[in-house]
Amino acid sequence: MRLTVRSVATALGVIFAVSLAVRALWWTAPPTHPRMLAATVAVFVITAVVAALAGQHRRLKMPLWTAFATLAIGVVIPVTACLALPPEYLREPYATWYIGAVGLLGVICIVRGRRLFGWALMAALTVESIVWIGLGDALGLGLVGSFVWMVVAQLVVTFWRAAMRDTDRLASIQQAASAWQATQAVRQRERRERVQYALSVAGPSLTRVIETRGDLAEEERVEARLAEGRLRDEIRGANLLNADARAAIEAARRRGATVTVFDEGGLDDLDEIARERIRSELADVLHDVPSARLIIRSARDAEVAVTVVGRTAAGESADDDSVELWREIRRTVREAREPDPPEDAQSTDA
Structure with missing residues (x-):
């Protein structure tokens, strides 16, 4: 199996989603609605996998229906995750797993070319986390880290696209240089052929002129004139x-x-x-x-x-x-x- 940047990034995203799911299910206190919490975790894992893999064999950009589904599920996850736990346990480490989960969905949207959906997820996560646990606790329990992931993902995608454009431009320049070199090689070969032709045409006449010191017979003068004309033709209109x-x-x-x-x-x-x-x-x-x-x-x-x-x-x-x-x-x-x-x-x- 050949490793590529896309396959490695997809694998890391899936592994991180599974780790967040394990963290959510590692309860230190029993949830009020364990089935709701387990279903929320399962839906998150499925959504992360689908968002990372849907339509990837055709193009990198996420399909539009997948982006809307990811946005809708990302908005619902904090609500169901918090409703499944007692209010006094909402600030526990295992209870705030949804902050990292929704942040991961936003990162996947950005990496797959749906940055508006990614930042919409981040905005919804910010509002919901503040409503459930307050601004200070939300910032201290993972919201800052999700923002950092989003910014880093946006910068990486921007720099990657710029690098791809530079690579394409460099490839086109290299192709143009190769074509120019091939053209020059053809022209050099043509010049060598013309020089060889000129020597074959004018060589005997010039040799005869030197031997006779310009005292040529009439037939030789005709041949010299014809040789001169042939040389002019090759120079002016070959x-x-x-x-x-x-x-x-x-x-x-x-x-x-x-x-x-x-x-x-x-x-x-x-x-x-x-x-x-x-x-x-x-x-x-x-x-x-x-x-x-x-x-x-x-x-x-x-x-x-x-x-x-x-x-x-x-x-x-x-x-x-x-x-x-x-x-x-x-x-x-x-x-x-x-x-x-x-x-x-x-x-x-x-």
């Missing part, structure tokens, strides 16, 4: 590229086109399936495009993920270029709509 998109961009550059790729976070909040769909569609758009200048841009937009603009080099400046391709790749796939019927059909139906 998130937009897959194998097909890279191949389409390189094919466009080999045809003599100037390709510029800008990634401004348009795909950051999409899952990998949506990203792969957009990259494949981008590769399809770039396939066999005759434009002399291609601009691929991904910005943060509610509907458009990637915009592809194709221009023809009609003049010496970019302002003189004419747009011959404008393609927008949507973030989500639009559902196909059925075409509207022709107007003649509508008039015929009418």
Whole structure:
């Protein structure tokens, strides 16, 4: 059996209730109504056990019906306990057991989240004990101790809840830190992969440039230009590229086109399936495009993920270029709509 704070507290409460019951039945003088006293003790023990255990497997807070029953029984216990004894014995140690008993019921109510019922029990106990034995005797025979129990229980519950909130906050902070570390690890791996890719792409061209001191053949110059373009693409827009998109961009550059790729976070909040769909569609758009200048841009937009603009080099400046391709790749796939019927059909139906 696994011990928990709740099980230990419940066991202590039950043990204390039984000890109070034994104290009540340890008579030094015979009560006037022994059956009434025994019944009162039995009802107290049952009430304490039910208050401590009712609904505990579902939640810590005491069920409302249990709280009302505990309050009602706690108000009745001092009356029946005092009526069962002769007036001259009401101040005996065994006769004032009800002060500790009702205080214990109030503590159970506070611990189980019904503090209003607990303090209502304490108020009723104070009034009843003063009525039966007087203020001074009530304070000296256990009322102060019951108040101390109640205050300690209230403080413990308050501090426990604060500790639970701090624990939950610390757990959320730890989860956020773990997620941040995982993100940083992924980014570091991506940076290492990009560096390795850059070395594999630019390494041979740089080695050849050093060997020839810049005196490259025409084919080698083309390869160096392509390597430079690939490096720029990986730096500016690696998130937009897959194998097909890279191949389409390189094919466009080999045809003599100037390709510029800008990634401004348009795909950051999409899952990998949506990203792969957009990259494949981008590769399809770039396939066999005759434009002399291609601009691929991904910005943060509610509907458009990637915009592809194709221009023809009609003049010496970019302002003189004419747009011959404008393609927008949507973030989500639009559902196909059925075409509207022709107007003649509508008039015929009418």
